[in-house]
Amino acid sequence: MGSSSPERTPWHCIIEIEHGHSSSQEISPTIIFKVPRRLREVNERAYEPNVISVGPYHYRKPHLARMEDIKKRWFEEIVEETHLGLDQFRKEMKHLERKTRKCYEQPLPPDLEDEEKFVDMMVYDGCFVVQLIRKGHLCDFWKLGLHVSRDIRGDLLLLENQLPFFVLLKLYGMIEPNPGPRRHFCKLVTSALVFFDRDPPNVHRNTASIRHLLGLVHSTFYHSLLPTQAEIARREENFQIPPYTMPSATELEDAGIHFSGVPIQNMQNQNQGKGNMFDITFDNSTKELKIPILAVGDSTERTFRNYMAYEQLFAWEVPNFFVDYVVFMDKLINTSKDVELLRKNEIIVNLLGNNEAVTQMFNKLGHSVYYSPEGFYYRDIASQVNEHCKRKRNIWKAKLKKDYFNTPWSPILFLAALVLLLLTILQTIFSVLSYYHQKQ
Structure with a gap:
């Protein structure tokens, strides 16, 4: 954990320039899927949020209700900070509503068939996530219990608990002072990685398109055997x-x-x-x-x-x-x-x-x-x-070593046993020779 650090290298900006992409690039319609049944049925709870719902898939589930009031309180703080009203946020999200809706598998919960409710979900969920990333810590939730502060970070990286990155970027641009779209993109990416305690990699592949926070954090992992x-x-x-x-x-x-x-x-x-x-x-x-x-x-x-x-x-x-x-x-x-x-x-x-x-x-x-x-x-x-x-x-060598040379004294004991065996053999030979001499 840590506070946001805008001075860190904006590595995704480099990727944007190198690949000729902008933060508003068109992406495939469905980018946030439900977990396939073959995976879900092995352990369904692994894909369920514990304390907070983000996006439509877990919208208004009873065990997540407490966080809905907190989302609204945090939004009021944003309104006070930015001097922008709810209607202004709704207006901007309404422009992205159809594009955002297409990012999810259909059908969605019946309540979200209504455009206004879908837009409000985008506003409250998106602003809450952006504000968390901007703050860079979860101190405000410690009074609700240590498990809550731990679970929130985990919930934000669930496959089904995502908002499209372009929604977060738009809201971030409304909340932050205006340094320009490209700078907003870099700051949001960098702040998000700080929040999730991830360092940007030195080698970047397949990171020009950021689908959501889970995809962003996944892109920071790399492998020494990374394929072409x-x-x-x-x-x-x-x-x-x-x-x-x-x-x-x-x-x-x-x-x-x-x-x-x-x-x-x-x-x-x-x-x-x-x-x-x-x-x-x-x-x-x-x-x-x-x-x-x-x-x-x-x-x-x-x-x-x-x-x-x-x-x-x-x-x-x-x-x-x-x-x-x-x-x-x-x-x-x-x-x-x-x-x-x-x-x-x-x-x-x-x-x-x-x-x-x-x-x-x-x-x-x-x-x-x-x-x-x-x-x-x-x-x-x-x-x-x-x-x-x-x-x-x-296998034979390993077994010999394990059975007979598994302590520092084993070689000495082995040598002693070998010497004893040789002496026994020599004694037997001399006894046999002595017997034949006596017979002669």
């Missing part, structure tokens, strides 16, 4: 569940592969700067699988599911970082023993307190998720560890 546009394009013809598998963590350890957790802040990629959770590497010379440390808590599944649903809906347009990461981890984790091994090697920090809970989380995250074998980011790593495990001598 041609590789992403191949996904359509290969969009299926890959036929190959990969051994679990305990099986890999039994085959002589070592694991180590890497703090993200200690990672650095020459081309892409600061590392992140997706930068898994395998050193074939040392047989070491390095995985960035992941803290698994109550909100982890919810966060992953919404990013994954976004990737599934735009599979050929955005990188599938979360999907492929979950698929990889799901292959590593089959039982609670795999989680225990990853915990022991400081790869997973288990805030759930139960290894079985982490196991179930990753196994369920992979349910009903499609991914491409051609575009799978960890394909090379999977191939290398599979190739290593196919060689039986690697």
